[in-house]
Amino acid sequence: xxxxxxxxxxxxxxxxxxxxxxxxxxxxxxxxxxxxxxxxxxxxxxxxxxxxxxxxxxxxxxxxxxxxxxxxxxxxxxxxxxxxxxxxxxxxxxxxxxxxxxxxxxxxxxxxxxxxxxxxxxxxxxxxxxxxxxxxxxxxxxxxxxxxxxxxxxxxxxxxxxxxxxxxxxxxxxxxxxxxxxxxxxxxxxxxxxxxxxxxxxxxxxxxxxxxxxxxxxxxxxxxxxxxxxxxxxxxxxxxxxxxxxxxxxxxxxxxxxxxxxxxxxxxxxxxxxxxxxxxxxxxxxxxxxxxxxxxxxxxxxxxxxxxxxxxxxxxxxxxxxxxxxxxxxxxxxxxxxxxxxxxxxxxxxxxxxxxxxxxxxxxxxxxxxxxxxxxxxxxxxxxxxxxxxxxxxxxxxxxxxxxxxxxxxxxxxxxxxxxxxxxxxxxxxxxxxxxxxxxxxxxxxxxxxxxxxxxxxxxxxxxxxxxxxxxxxxxxxxxxxxxxxxxxxxxxxxxxxxxxxxxxxxxxxxxxxxxxxxxxxxxxxxxxxxxxxxxxxxxxxxxxxxxxxxxxxxxxxxxxxxxxxxxxxxxxxxxxxxxxxxxxxx
Amino acid sequence: xxxxxxxxxxxxxxxxxxxxxxxxxxxxxxxxxxxxxxxxxxxxxxxxxxxxxxxxxxxxxxxxxxxxxxxxxxxxxxxxxxxxxxxxxxxxxxxxxxxxxxxxxxxxxxxxxxxxxxxxxxxxxxxxxxxxxxxxxxxxxxxxxxxxxxxxxxxxxxxxxxxxxxxxxxxxxxxxxxxxxxxxxxxx
Ligand SMILES: Nc1ncnc2c1ncn2[C@@H]1O[C@H](COP(=O)(O)OP(=O)(O)OP(=O)(O)O)[C@@H](O)[C@H]1O
Ligand SMILES: [Mg+2]
Numbered sequence: 001x002x003x004x005x006x007x008x009x010x011x012x013x014x015x016x017x018x019x020x021x022x023x024x025x026x027x028x029x030x031x032x033x034x035x036x037x038x039x040x041x042x043x044x045x046x047x048x049x050x051x052x053x054x055x056x057x058x059x060x061x062x063x064x065x066x067x068x069x070x071x072x073x074x075x076x077x078x079x080x081x082x083x084x085x086x087x088x089x090x091x092x093x094x095x096x097x098x099x100x101x102x103x104x105x106x107x108x109x110x111x112x113x114x115x116x117x118x119x120x121x122x123x124x125x126x127x128x129x130x131x132x133x134x135x136x137x138x139x140x141x142x143x144x145x146x147x148x149x150x151x152x153x154x155x156x157x158x159x160x161x162x163x164x165x166x167x168x169x170x171x172x173x174x175x176x177x178x179x180x181x182x183x184x185x186x187x188x189x190x191x192x193x194x195x196x197x198x199x200x201x202x203x204x205x206x207x208x209x210x211x212x213x214x215x216x217x218x219x220x221x222x223x224x225x226x227x228x229x230x231x232x233x234x235x236x237x238x239x240x241x242x243x244x245x246x247x248x249x250x251x252x253x254x255x256x257x258x259x260x261x262x263x264x265x266x267x268x269x270x271x272x273x274x275x276x277x278x279x280x281x282x283x284x285x286x287x288x289x290x291x292x293x294x295x296x297x298x299x300x301x302x303x304x305x306x307x308x309x310x311x312x313x314x315x316x317x318x319x320x321x322x323x324x325x326x327x328x329x330x331x332x333x334x335x336x337x338x339x340x341x342x343x344x345x346x347x348x349x350x351x352x353x354x355x356x357x358x359x360x361x362x363x364x365x366x367x368x369x370x371x372x373x374x375x376x377x378x379x380x381x382x383x384x385x386x387x388x389x390x391x392x393x394x395x396x397x398x399x400x401x402x403x404x405x406x407x408x409x410x411x412x413x414x415x416x417x418x419x420x421x422x423x424x425x426x427x428x429x430x431x432x433x434x435x436x437x438x439x440x441x442x443x444x445x446x447x448x449x450x451x452x453x454x455x456x457x458x459x460x461x462x463x464x465x466x467x468x469x470x471x472x473x474x475x476x477x478x479x480x481x482x483x484x485x486x487x488x489x490x491x492x493x494x495x496x497x498x499x500x501x502x503x504x505x506x507x508x509x510x511x512x513x514x515x516x517x518x519x520x521x522x523x524x525x526x527x528x529x530x531x532x533x534x535x536x537x538x539x540x541x542x543x544x545x546x547x548x549x550x551x552x553x554x555x556x557x558x559x560x561x562x563x564x565x566x567x568x569x570x571x572x573x574x575x576x577x578x579x580x581x582x583x584x585x586x587x
Numbered sequence: 588x589x590x591x592x593x594x595x596x597x598x599x600x601x602x603x604x605x606x607x608x609x610x611x612x613x614x615x616x617x618x619x620x621x622x623x624x625x626x627x628x629x630x631x632x633x634x635x636x637x638x639x640x641x642x643x644x645x646x647x648x649x650x651x652x653x654x655x656x657x658x659x660x661x662x663x664x665x666x667x668x669x670x671x672x673x674x675x676x677x678x679x680x681x682x683x684x685x686x687x688x689x690x691x692x693x694x695x696x697x698x699x700x701x702x703x704x705x706x707x708x709x710x711x712x713x714x715x716x717x718x719x720x721x722x723x724x725x726x727x728x729x730x731x732x733x734x735x736x737x738x739x740x741x742x743x744x745x746x747x748x749x750x751x752x753x754x755x756x757x758x759x760x761x762x763x764x765x766x767x768x769x770x771x772x773x774x775x
Contacts, residue, residue, distance in 0.1 A: 478621065
């Protein structure tokens with residue numbers, strides 16, 4: 001059925017992405033080509049120069065560590081010099097470099113790819129899968145971002161959508177989307193908190209629900225706190241133990257590190273239900289020609305100690321959001337849990353303790369965000385008439401003033417869209433330009449905030465100091481994206497301006513990438529690999545994350561050990577094993 | 588440029604019932620939100636911003652108190668600058684009630700001198716009107732007094748009555764217009 005208002009909602013997650021649409025008014029997840037409701041946010045560029053996305057990419061990660069990009073969302077819209085980037089850089093297997101303006105580029109073979117492009121490849125795969133399912137082209141999309149994403153991160157995500165060939169109707173916040181998806185008793189006015197701990201980010205959003213109007217009161221978060229950090233904590237623990245035991249630092253070995261990364265995540269997930277897990281990685285490395293196995297037992301208690309500080313850190317944004325909303329936990333009717341990490345019992349306990357109420361786990365933490373995004377798409381194209389969203393800007397927007405201080409123009413938690421004007425005047429005789437440095441953040445010192453750009457209002461007619469007034473208007477649109485315009489008060493004319501030192505892709509670059517992406521083919525993995533997968537859950541949406549497929553990564557059984565007689569596994573061998581476990585002898 | 592009165596945006600006046608305010612807020616947002624008005628986004632954004640700002644203030648007892656104080660200060664200043672109370676007595680021959688009414692009227696004026704005794708002034712003028720319902724200047728003074736106190740709804744009612752009894756009362760009309768400007772967001 002050709003429906004020109006068909007629009008999808010996409011949760012572009014750090015770990016998993018999910019897409020939904022309104023099917024006869026009901027939000028519904030669209031399964032990917034493998035039949036799963038979520039697609040791993042993993043992109044790979046293979047030795048054969050093919051692009052793989054999702055499970056196909058994830059499955060070959062161990063054999064292609066430098067060419068497999070996971071968690072790209074941790075880098076999007078950031079600068080290479082970011083502290084968080086510097087830290088993550090050493091922990092991801094792919095190579096990160098800087099672009100001319102200090103933005104991030106991923107080296108894949110002989111190419112340098114921006115995080116926008118990598119994200120676009122994920123989105124392209126999603127688009128492809130959706131179009132196959134619904135049998136028509138889909139261009140309109142609402143894409144979600146962590147509520148605490150800043151302007152650059154939002155803009156970059158929007159650009160990613162564009163590169164993928166989408167018309168991005170709106171960028172909306174993940175926790176708000178999750179709230180939209182939750183079937184509240186709409187008759188009742190209530191206040192709720194959404195606690196969203198995903199693979200890479202934490203968001204805490206407080207909303208007031210007024211009979212179909214979803215009004216965000218405050219939001220706070222940490223765009224660098226999520227499941228990846230928990231995985232890393234386990235990895236660190238293992239790495240140190242391994243050094244102590246064998247004197248070998250596995251950080252130098254990409255394949256080993258990638259296997260460990262997968263094992264760590266699996267151990268983490270298993271510890272949500274098990275009291276202890278074995279982390280077994282046979283033949284992880286070689287020492288003086290002898291293969292070494294990695295084998296440790298991690299109890300839930302030890303794990304909880306290991307990540308205690310991380311869990312505790314999630315409460316800081318909860319406190320801030322409540323404070324900004326001028327509420328106490330008792331004012332809240334519900335606390336909604338979203339994000340895969342909220343399956344961890346310790347996280348639930350901590351949330352329960354803090355908010356002093358049983359958290360609501362009724363929404364599907366993997367799907368709620370995409371479902372909500374599809375509802376927002378419906379609101380925008382007019383198909384949904386009984387709901388509306390009023391979101392806020394998570395960060396204060398302002399300018400640098402004398403002495404390097406940050407002067408706030410639009411405070412955080414202001415409802416968007418919004419705008420505010422400020423008058424600037426020339427300070428010198430015959431001055432023909434006025435410079436304004438626009439920043440986002442909460443620090444009094446301008447330097448500690450994120451610079452969005454330097455705006456130079458140029459071509460001002462020469463006149464005595466103070467006689468020319470420029471009215472600069474700062475606006476934040478419904479996407480949470482910042483716009484700056486200026487006009488000459490006396491003439492009413494829009495003032496020309498030059499924007500410099502901003503991050504992100506230029507208009508020209510973006511256009512080039514949009515064109516380039518049109519020709520990109522996202523391959524399916526070679527056939528034999530495909531067949532190694534379980535039957536796709538076509539009829540029923542997969543409830544949880546699909547099981548990890550590689551026999552070498554399923555830690556406890558040590559399935560790989562009998563496949564190889566004392567040899568240390570090299571990348572090629574693992575690849576071989578993955579393809580056909582029964583034909584090792586052919587090697 | 589004067590901002591639109593928050594109460595006027597909601598067409599709700601003190602005392603504010605939170606439930607009613609929320610319901611009206613919801614309706615106004617549904618009517619004005621840019622997502623509902625894609626063809627006139629600029630207008631919708633401005634309207635929505637105004638509604639949100641008004642709601643943020645009126646729904647929060649502390650902010651509302653502060654806002655009321657501010658509005659009151661504004662109107663007090665404006666009324667105070669432009670108008671005083673009236674001291675004129677009845678011109679016609681005087682009956683016993685009329686003399687008594689004038690006495691209360693004068694007492695009211697005396698009480699009005701001191702802010703602390705405004706309640707008594709109010710009481711005197713009300714008594715005065717009870718005796719002589721057509722005592723124009725008592726209506727007028729009450730209007731001004733309520734205006735000073737920021738009780739614009741009653742101020743408007745009193746001034747309207749003053750005009751009813753003396754359709755040529757130019758000052759009453761002007762004061763009324765000022766008070767209306769704050770209560771209803773428009774000058775009449
Ligand atoms: N049972 C489980 N126990 C603990 N952690 C889990 C479990 N299942 C999934 N996770 C973790 O949840 C994270 C993924 O959650 P989710 O899919 O919500 O993140 P995302 O949406 O991709 O990320 P983000 O929202 O931060 O961009 C991963 O770190 C994953 O390991
Ligand atoms: Mg998420």
